[in-house]
Each structure stands twice: as structure tokens, then as C-alpha cells.
Amino acid sequence: MATFVEILRSEFPQLDAEVFDYVTGIVDSNSSDLESVDDLFEAVGELLQEVSGDSKDDEDIRDICQRMYSSLRLDSQRSQGQNQVLLDAPIQLSKIAENYDPGSEPMTVLQMKKEQSSTVDVKKLEKAEAKLKAKQERRTERDVQKTLEPLILEEASASQATSKKENRMESSGKNKSYDVRIENFDISFGERVLLTGAELNLSAGRRYGLVGRNGLGKTTLLKMMASRSLRIPSHISILHVEQEVAGDDTPAQQSVLECDTLRESLLQEERALTTRINAGKADGSESAKLSEIYTKLEEIEADKAPARASIILAGLGFNPRMQQQTTKEFSGGWRMRLALARALFARPDLLLLDEPTNMLDVRAILWLENYLQTWQSTILVVSHDRNFLNAVATDIIHLHSQRLDTYRGDFENFIKIKEERLKNQQREYEAQHQYREHIQVFIDRFRYNANRASQVQSKLKLLEKLPELKPVEKESEVVLRFPDGFEKFSPPILQLDEVDFSYPSGQHVFKNLSVSADLESRICVVGENGAGKSTMLRILMGDLAPVRGIRHAHRNLKIGYFSQHHVDQLDLNISPLELLAKRFPGKTEEEYRHQLGRFGISGELAVRPTASLSGGQKSRVAFAQMTMSCPNFYVLDEPTNHLDMETIEALGKALNKFRGGVILVSHDERFIRLVCQELWVCENASVTRIEGGFDEYRDMLHEQFRKEGFL
Structure with missing residues (x-):
């Protein structure tokens, strides 16, 4: 493509040399400030129009500016990353020196031009230069303002084409179907299009698994449905489990019972009427109304509600004592379980679940699988757990290429x-x-x-x-790479010997704990939430000191730690590239980009604010940060949370190729089977090694369910 100088010379062959030099100088020295064709036209268009006379009209000049602007952008892309600037013509230093007075102010381009004879309208030149200078000042002011403003994240938006027939049925109240049919809709996140011309059909009573790569819009789709930004018939009740329950003085079981608003309102009315009757303030109508309320309570089986709430809470890991604790006493993870319990108890017509297994241990996941298999209404669940989807889903919806494809059957099908x-x-x-x-x-x-x-x-x-021939769309393979830190160490590498541990509050976590690992270890730690899995990892790393016993670690052991709360460790206001540069200073941008590229954070993703990334993309940034120092032993606490299935598979393969030791906590059955050779079970203040691996552990849990009456 011709340069803007060549375009100018070919279009204006008779152009005065002085004007030619001025226009090319203005364009070349301010190319970074010309953000659009309009900017270029504003800077030099009027001047070019004047010198062209009647030979070119306004449209011709704008077309020339368009070609010049395209050439500028292409040149900018070619020279990106270079520090040198090549001039279109040599600078005549001798001519500048002749007119230069060392005691005077530096001369501008316009001042130098004024001192030479010219037939050009100087006022036009001054006007063009003034406009460009004002634009530069406005841009500088905007850049300064941006640094002072807090980070504003992009927002999602949805649009949908609606049919008059459906609108009439909705307004008339004749639509009694519980099927959800959303046609021809678009969803965007800021300037990025997630779905376009998409269609979503959910048949009442079926259970749909929504799958797709990280960052494509699965969570955003659920949010648009929950907020009814996408049109869903008003008579269909929707519950979206995404936020933890706010902590207050309400007992956990009562918090669940309050989700049944009909039951709660009837009970409240019943108490008020009973008080009036007992106080002798009621007339005959109160007794009749009270009788009517009792009938309604019997119809909805209100007396069985506490038992049903208790079963759901127990299945999700709340023992009888915990069910009576106030919600403010629970951690964030347990409050998320409570939010799930409330949704299951409320039984909405459309239940939206976003990665429900992230907050659960293996036991609670198995219980939830069994519970949802008998669910009567519609479910749409986003999950990365293949085994969970195989157990629960009757249909799979695949989000890819800005569209949704539906498949009958479970995930394997x-x-x-x-x-x-x-x-x-x-x-x-x-x-x-x-x-x-x-x-x-x-x-x-x-x-x-x-x-x-x-x-x-x-x-x-x-x-x-013949129709246009398009190659088959195939999703690119996800590849993660862990840099090796392998050295031959003489054992023991990492060991706990007869360790006791308890928190200052008096909570006893471990007694006589003895475990060991080496550089060939692939160990998975399982157990119920609260059994001490994360605590044991922190003792192994040396973050927590035993009350009694010995922790031994080889002097050359270098541990990389991935926390299940890894997002808390990231500065969300800066980009992944800046994050690595801040944490590991002194390296080149290419080295930081290479490290992020190992985990799929490349191109534009590397320079976006970390807060704007999806949960899975933030996990990848955390992996890049963790591996930057090339550890020889990894301790991973719930590493698969927020990752899509393809990335989980890639993570498993990367860990298998890694030449070093691995201890991890996970509830993802497929991932455990893919990576781990040993299984440690945390329970009763100790750790037990299971010889039969995950199959034996799963059988143990099923036996517990049978004893507790869940199966």
C-alpha cells in the first residue's frame, strides 16, 4: 500500500513545495493523535481543498484523507514496538541553523515557514495548527482524568426480537406453558459480542447443562435471564444462585424456611388471627378465615417443611448444630451452600445454577446429584464437572462461535x-x-x-x-505448560511427623498426624468441608506451625501455592502483564507475555484490566504468577474452580508432564482420576491413605448415604 506521502504527491502533483512540506510534517508528527478520518480531515482537509481549486470537491478530499489515514494506521502497525522513527525526507540542518538564535525561544514549524516567502494563506496554516494543538491538549486532559477515575468495568447488555403473537398471549394471560423459548437474541459485554442471533429453548421439567470455553458468556447469559433482560413469561418463577446469603441473626434452618413466601405469609396471618381471637377482639369472620388458612397450610403440607429443609441442609453438609447457628456465624463458602439450600427448598419453575459444585466437597456433590435427578421443574446449570453433568443433565447446550447448539443426552453423549x-x-x-x-x-x-x-x-x-466453501470450525486445543524445577533430592522431601494442631480458639484440627511426600508424588486430599484439608496444606508449606510434632522440608524445596481464593491475591485494577511486572520486576515485556501465554493469556487479554477477565481467565493469571519462579513442588487448593473442561484436561496433562511433586485438594472426580496416584482422606482429626483410590472413597460415601437414609 502507498504511503500517505506518496498518496499526497500523486493526488496533488502541482502542490506548492512549502505546503507539501507543511502538510506532511503536520500528519507525520501528529499521527498518534489522529484517531479517525475526521481528525485528519479537520487538520488538513480545508487547506487541501483550497489548494486544489475546483479540481476536487469535498467528497474527493475526504476520500484522499481516508486513504492517507489507512496508510498511517498500516505504518503504525508495522512499526509497533520499535523506538526508531524514519523521516520521509532529510532535515536541512544548515538552513535551520542560519536562522537560529541561541538566545531565542525554540522555533515552531509555523514560525520557520513564516520566515520564508510563500504564496500560501498563513492564516489557514495557523488555524490548522491551532486546531491540532487544541486536540492534543484535550487528549492529554482526558488521559490525566482517566488516571484519577476509579476503574469502571464494562456492563453486559441484551437485545431480543419479540413476536406480536407472544406479546398478545402474555398480556392476555393465556400463556400457561412453562416452556422457555427465547428467539433471535443478542448479548454483548461492553463492545464484545458474546451471542448474536441466538436461540434458547428450554422444555419444562428437563435439566440442561450449559458448557463452553471460559470467557464466552455462560455466566452473563444466566444473569440476563435472571434479570429478565431476556423475555421470559412472567408467570415462570426464576431463582439464580450466584450470591451468598447475607449474615444476620436468623438461624440457618429458618433462613431456608423463609424462602417459601406463601407458607410464611399464611403462618404470619394465622398467628395474628389467633392472637386476636385469644384476646377476645375477633368477630365471627376471623374464625372462618382462620379455618380457611388451616386448609391452605394443609394443602401445601406446611407441617412437613421443617423436615424437608433439614434434609436439604444435611445433604449439603450442615449437621444439626449448624442448622441452628445464625447465618452470620458462617464463612462465605457455607453461606453459598445456604443460598443453594434456599433455592432447592423454594422449588422455582426455572432454577439457574452457576458452578454449584465449586462450593461443595465430594460428599455434598454426590448428594446434590441424587437430589437433582428427581427435580420436577426446569434447571439450567453451568458446570465444568463432567461427572456431575453426566449424573444430572438430560440435555447439553453448547455455547460457541456466538451461538447455542442443543444436544439430547448427558455430557458423554x-x-x-x-x-x-x-x-x-x-x-x-x-x-x-x-x-x-x-x-x-x-x-x-x-x-x-x-x-x-x-x-x-x-x-x-x-x-x-456454488455456496461459499467454509472450513469446519474446530475449537483450538488448550495447552498449559508448567516449567520444570526438577532436581534429584535425597528423601525425605516434605514430611509431617506426629503433628498436633489446634487454633487459638481451641478448635482441635489434627492429632498425631504423620504424612510424607516426594518429588514423584501425585496426591489428592479429600474430605468434608471443615475437616482440615486447607489447614493441612498450610502446615505442609510452613505457613502454620504445629502445636506439637515436626515439619521437615528439604532445604532446596521450592513450593508453588495456588489458593482456592486466588482472586484475592490478584490486583484487579491492573492488567496481567502489569501484575507480573510488579511481582517479578526486571524482566522484559516479551518474557512476561511468554509466561502468560503458557496459560492462554495472550494478545489483548494480557493488557486488559484483570477485573474484566472471567473467573477461569483469572485462574490462568494466578497459574502464570505461581509458576514464574519455577517451583519444584506444587500445592494446589481447588485448582479446577472456574476452569472450563478443556482447561481442566489441559491442567491435568500439564501436571502429569511436570517433573516435580504435587499435592492437591479437589472435588472434581475426573481431574482426580487423571492426575493423582494417592488419595488422602481428612476426617476425625487425622488423615487416612486409601489404597483403593477414588473408587473406594466413592463407595464409602454411598454407604454413608444409605445409613443416613439419603439413598
């Missing part, structure tokens, strides 16, 4: 059908490609044969009518 579809599409693509090649060979062979001219023309028309 979805994988099978999707792979078969891709194979068929690839076969069709190859067949079409061969067909086109066959026609093209005929055309090329007889193009200049007069006797075959009509046939060649026919083949050309046939080729033109």
Missing part, C-alpha cells in the same frame, strides 16, 4: 455426537473441495479451446453458483 458431527462436516467439506477442484481442472484445461467454449462458460457459471 454430547461429546460423542459433537465429534461425529465434526467428522461429517469435514467429510462434506472435503467432498465439496474435490468437486470444485474437478470443475476447475476442466476449466483450466479447456479455457482456450474454441470447441469447448460453451462448456467452459457453463462450468464457470456452475462454480459461481
Whole structure:
């Protein structure tokens, strides 16, 4: 593509040399401030219009500015990252020196031009330069203001085409269906389009698993549905479990019971009427109304509600004592479980769950799988847990390429059908490609044969009518790479010997704990929430000191730690690139980008504010930060939370290739089977090694469920 100088010279061959130098100087020295064609036209368009006379109109000048602007942008991209600036022509220093007075102020381009004879309207030049200077000042002011303003995140928005028929049915109250049908809708997040022309159909009573890569918009879709930014019939009740319960003095069980608003209002009315009757302030109508309330309470089986709430809470890990604790006494993780319990108890027509297994241990996940299998209304769940989706989902919705595709069956069936579809599409693509090649060979062979001219023309028309041939869309493979830190150490590498540990509050966590690991270890720690899994990891790392016993670690051991609350460790107001530079100063930008690229944070993602990234992308940034110093032993606490399935698979493969030791806490069955060779169970203030691995642990939990009456 021609440079803007060449474009100017070809379009204005008779242009006065002084004006030519001035225009090219203005454009070249201020190219970074020209943000659009309008800016360029404003700077030099009026001047070019004047010198062109009647030979070019306003549209011609704007078209020339458009070509010059495109050339500028291309040059900018080519030279990005370089510190050198190449001039279009040599600077005549001798001419500048002749007019230079050392005691005077530095001369501007305009002042130098004024001292030379010119036929150009100097006022036009002054006006153009003044406009550009004002624009530079406004831009500088905006940049300063941005640094003073707090970070404002982009917001999601949705738009949807609605049919008049559905609107009439909705307004008339005739729509009694509990199916959800959302057609032709778009969802954007800031300037980024997540879904376009999408369609979502949810049949009442079916359980849908929503899957797709991190950052494509799964969570945003759920939020748009919950807020009814996408039109869902008003008679369908929706519950979206996304925020933890606010802590107050309400007991956990009562907090769950209060979700049944009909039962609560009837009980409140019943208490008020009973008080009036007992006080002798009631007339005959109160007794009749009280009788009516009792009938309604019986119809909704209000007396069975406490038992049902207790079963749900117990299944999610709340023992009888915890069920009577106030909500403010629970940690954030337990309050999220409480929010899930409230949603399950409320039984909405449409239940929206976003990664529900993130907050649960293996035992609670198995209980939830069994509970949801008998769910009567509609569920849409985002989950990265393949086993959970295989147990719960009747259908899978795949979000990709800004659209939604629905598959009948569980996750394994979805994988099978999707792979078969891709194979068929690839076969069709190859067949079409061969067909086109066959026609093209005929055309090329007889193009200049007069006797075959009509046939060649026919083949050309046939080729033109064929639909555009597009290659099969395949999702790129996720690859994570952990840098090796392997050295041969003489054992023991990491060991706890007869360790006792308790918190200052008096809570006894471990007694006589003895465990050990080496650089070949692949250990998974499981157990109920609160059993001490995370505490044991912190003792192993040396963050917590035993009350009694010994922690031994090899002097050359370098531990990398991934916390389940990794987001708390990230500065969300800066980009991943800045985050690494701040944590590990002294390296080049290329080194930081290479490190982030190991975990899929590349290109534009590396320079966006970390707060704007999805949960899975933030996890990848945390992995990049953790591995920057090349540890030889990793301690990972719930590393799969927020990751999509493809990234979990890639993480498992990366850990298997890593030459060093690994201890992790996880509830993802597939990930555990993929990575771990040993299973440690935390319970009863001790740790037990299970020889039979995860299968034996799963059988143990099922046996507990049978004893407790859950199965």
C-alpha cells in the first residue's frame, strides 16, 4: 500500500513545495493523535481543498484523507514496538541553523515557514495548527482524568426480537406453558459480542447443562435471564444462585424456611388471627378465615417443611448444630451452600445454577446429584464437572462461535455426537473441495479451446453458483505448560511427623498426624468441608506451625501455592502483564507475555484490566504468577474452580508432564482420576491413605448415604 506521502504527491502533483512540506510534517508528527478520518480531515482537509481549486470537491478530499489515514494506521502497525522513527525526507540542518538564535525561544514549524516567502494563506496554516494543538491538549486532559477515575468495568447488555403473537398471549394471560423459548437474541459485554442471533429453548421439567470455553458468556447469559433482560413469561418463577446469603441473626434452618413466601405469609396471618381471637377482639369472620388458612397450610403440607429443609441442609453438609447457628456465624463458602439450600427448598419453575459444585466437597456433590435427578421443574446449570453433568443433565447446550447448539443426552453423549458431527462436516467439506477442484481442472484445461467454449462458460457459471466453501470450525486445543524445577533430592522431601494442631480458639484440627511426600508424588486430599484439608496444606508449606510434632522440608524445596481464593491475591485494577511486572520486576515485556501465554493469556487479554477477565481467565493469571519462579513442588487448593473442561484436561496433562511433586485438594472426580496416584482422606482429626483410590472413597460415601437414609 502507498504511503500517505506518496498518496499526497500523486493526488496533488502541482502542490506548492512549502505546503507539501507543511502538510506532511503536520500528519507525520501528529499521527498518534489522529484517531479517525475526521481528525485528519479537520487538520488538513480545508487547506487541501483550497489548494486544489475546483479540481476536487469535498467528497474527493475526504476520500484522499481516508486513504492517507489507512496508510498511517498500516505504518503504525508495522512499526509497533520499535523506538526508531524514519523521516520521509532529510532535515536541512544548515538552513535551520542560519536562522537560529541561541538566545531565542525554540522555533515552531509555523514560525520557520513564516520566515520564508510563500504564496500560501498563513492564516489557514495557523488555524490548522491551532486546531491540532487544541486536540492534543484535550487528549492529554482526558488521559490525566482517566488516571484519577476509579476503574469502571464494562456492563453486559441484551437485545431480543419479540413476536406480536407472544406479546398478545402474555398480556392476555393465556400463556400457561412453562416452556422457555427465547428467539433471535443478542448479548454483548461492553463492545464484545458474546451471542448474536441466538436461540434458547428450554422444555419444562428437563435439566440442561450449559458448557463452553471460559470467557464466552455462560455466566452473563444466566444473569440476563435472571434479570429478565431476556423475555421470559412472567408467570415462570426464576431463582439464580450466584450470591451468598447475607449474615444476620436468623438461624440457618429458618433462613431456608423463609424462602417459601406463601407458607410464611399464611403462618404470619394465622398467628395474628389467633392472637386476636385469644384476646377476645375477633368477630365471627376471623374464625372462618382462620379455618380457611388451616386448609391452605394443609394443602401445601406446611407441617412437613421443617423436615424437608433439614434434609436439604444435611445433604449439603450442615449437621444439626449448624442448622441452628445464625447465618452470620458462617464463612462465605457455607453461606453459598445456604443460598443453594434456599433455592432447592423454594422449588422455582426455572432454577439457574452457576458452578454449584465449586462450593461443595465430594460428599455434598454426590448428594446434590441424587437430589437433582428427581427435580420436577426446569434447571439450567453451568458446570465444568463432567461427572456431575453426566449424573444430572438430560440435555447439553453448547455455547460457541456466538451461538447455542442443543444436544439430547448427558455430557458423554454430547461429546460423542459433537465429534461425529465434526467428522461429517469435514467429510462434506472435503467432498465439496474435490468437486470444485474437478470443475476447475476442466476449466483450466479447456479455457482456450474454441470447441469447448460453451462448456467452459457453463462450468464457470456452475462454480459461481456454488455456496461459499467454509472450513469446519474446530475449537483450538488448550495447552498449559508448567516449567520444570526438577532436581534429584535425597528423601525425605516434605514430611509431617506426629503433628498436633489446634487454633487459638481451641478448635482441635489434627492429632498425631504423620504424612510424607516426594518429588514423584501425585496426591489428592479429600474430605468434608471443615475437616482440615486447607489447614493441612498450610502446615505442609510452613505457613502454620504445629502445636506439637515436626515439619521437615528439604532445604532446596521450592513450593508453588495456588489458593482456592486466588482472586484475592490478584490486583484487579491492573492488567496481567502489569501484575507480573510488579511481582517479578526486571524482566522484559516479551518474557512476561511468554509466561502468560503458557496459560492462554495472550494478545489483548494480557493488557486488559484483570477485573474484566472471567473467573477461569483469572485462574490462568494466578497459574502464570505461581509458576514464574519455577517451583519444584506444587500445592494446589481447588485448582479446577472456574476452569472450563478443556482447561481442566489441559491442567491435568500439564501436571502429569511436570517433573516435580504435587499435592492437591479437589472435588472434581475426573481431574482426580487423571492426575493423582494417592488419595488422602481428612476426617476425625487425622488423615487416612486409601489404597483403593477414588473408587473406594466413592463407595464409602454411598454407604454413608444409605445409613443416613439419603439413598
